[in-house]
Amino acid sequence: MKKVLFTAVLALVAAGASAQEPNFPAFGGGRPMGGGFGGFGGQQQTNVKFDEYKAAPQGFDQERDGIKKGTVKLIEYESESVGTTRKANVYLPASYDGKKKFGVLYLLHGIGGDEWEWMNDGGVPNIIMDNLYADGKVADMIVVMPNGRAAKNDSRAGGMGSAAAFGEFDKDLLGSLIPYIEKNFSVYTDKDHRAIAGLSMGGGQSLNFGLGNLDKFAYVGGFSSAPNTMRAAQLIPDVEKVKKENKLLWMVCGGADGLIGNSTQLKAFCDENGIPCTLINYPDEGHNFVVWKYGLYNFAQLIFK
Numbered sequence: 480m481k482k483v484l485f486t487a488v489l490a491l492v493a494a495g496a497s498a499q500e501p502n503f504p505a506f507g508g509g510r511p512m513g514g515g516f517g518g519f520g521g522q523q524q525t526n527v528k529f530d531e532y533k534a535a536p537q538g539f540d541q542e543r544d545g546i547k548k549g550t551v552k553l554i555e556y557e558s559e560s561v562g563t564t565r566k567a568n569v570y571l572p573a574s575y576d577g578k579k580k581f582g583v584l585y586l587l588h589g590i591g592g593d594e595w596e597w598m599n600d601g602g603v604p605n606i607i608m609d610n611l612y613a614d615g616k617v618a619d620m621i622v623v624m625p626n627g628r629a630a631k632n633d634s635r636a637g638g639m640g641s642a643a644a645f646g647e648f649d650k651d652l653l654g655s656l657i658p659y660i661e662k663n664f665s666v667y668t669d670k671d672h673r674a675i676a677g678l679s680m681g682g683g684q685s686l687n688f689g690l691g692n693l694d695k696f697a698y699v700g701g702f703s704s705a706p707n708t709m710r711a712a713q714l715i716p717d718v719e720k721v722k723k724e725n726k727l728l729w730m731v732c733g734g735a736d737g738l739i740g741n742s743t744q745l746k747a748f749c750d751e752n753g754i755p756c757t758l759i760n761y762p763d764e765g766h767n768f769v770v771w772k773y774g775l776y777n778f779a780q781l782i783f784k
């Protein structure tokens with residue numbers, strides 16, 4: 480699915496359809512994008528010093544016998560901003576018992592996906608999390624995988640045409656989904672126990688919404704973030720505030736991914752301004768779940784600790 484979509488996008492670009500400004504209105508919740516896109520990849524790649532890539536251990540994404548397994552549950556909630564009943568998948572670790580409180584990682588999908596993308600398109604988030612739990616490598620957390628296309632028709636068939644709806648998701652997330660999760664699950668409700676990360680369009684959303692709501696999310700991750708990523712100076716209007724309130728700004732992108740400029744522009748800004756920020760260049764990798772699984776594996780170990 481993603482491959483087909485991507486090929487279609489590439490064909491559009493080849494035809495010169497996005498040679499100038501993008502046709503996608505209202506990115507980043509209606510805030511202006513600023514700057515232009517460097518073609519398909521959004522921003523041109525900025526020269527930055529990448530953080531060290533360390534391969535994930537063999538088997539981190541393989542189902543293992545003899546360990547406790549979590550469950551994935553499809554939930555439905557009423558969305559005030561969209562005006563519909565919406566769906567999300569929730570991973571609950573084996574240790575979730577409804578008594579102890581857990582942190583919450585909101586894990587977002589890409590342009591061709593929906594609340595099932597991580598589960599069904601090769602992300603194996605439940606397996607990665609089960610293995611991390613079994614090895615004692617993560618703090619207590621549940622993982623919420625919503626549909627980030629905040630529109631009445633939120634079908635993945637919307638493709639690029641639904642790109643603007645991704646920019647509207649913050650209202651649904653903050654106004655309806657988070658309150659639903661915090662009412663119906665045994666979770667902490669402070670920003671230090673809330674993380675947001677995602678792949679591609681979901682990476683851009685995570686950076687935009689996470690850094691745009693420092694009082695709501697202390698941990699922010701962008702995996703192969705798409706051109707919906709706001710420019711750094713807009714994302715971070717107050718350098719000191721980010722330094723004080725954000726506890727983790729973590730990114731990864733494939734070295735062969737044309738979208739890497741969206742991540743390097745932010746990394747460069749952070750480096751210039753003394754903001755702690757990680758950007759790993761996954762060697763020679765493209766825009767795919769190899770990178771995103773690696774992203775989840777690493778990001779999950781760094782949060783709520």
Ligand code: FER
Pocket residue numbers: 488503518519520521588589590591642678679680681705706707
């Ligand atoms: C673009 C290229 C890729 C773009 C979005 C994407 C909005 C998203 C890709 C994905 O989510 O996988 O020019 O513009």
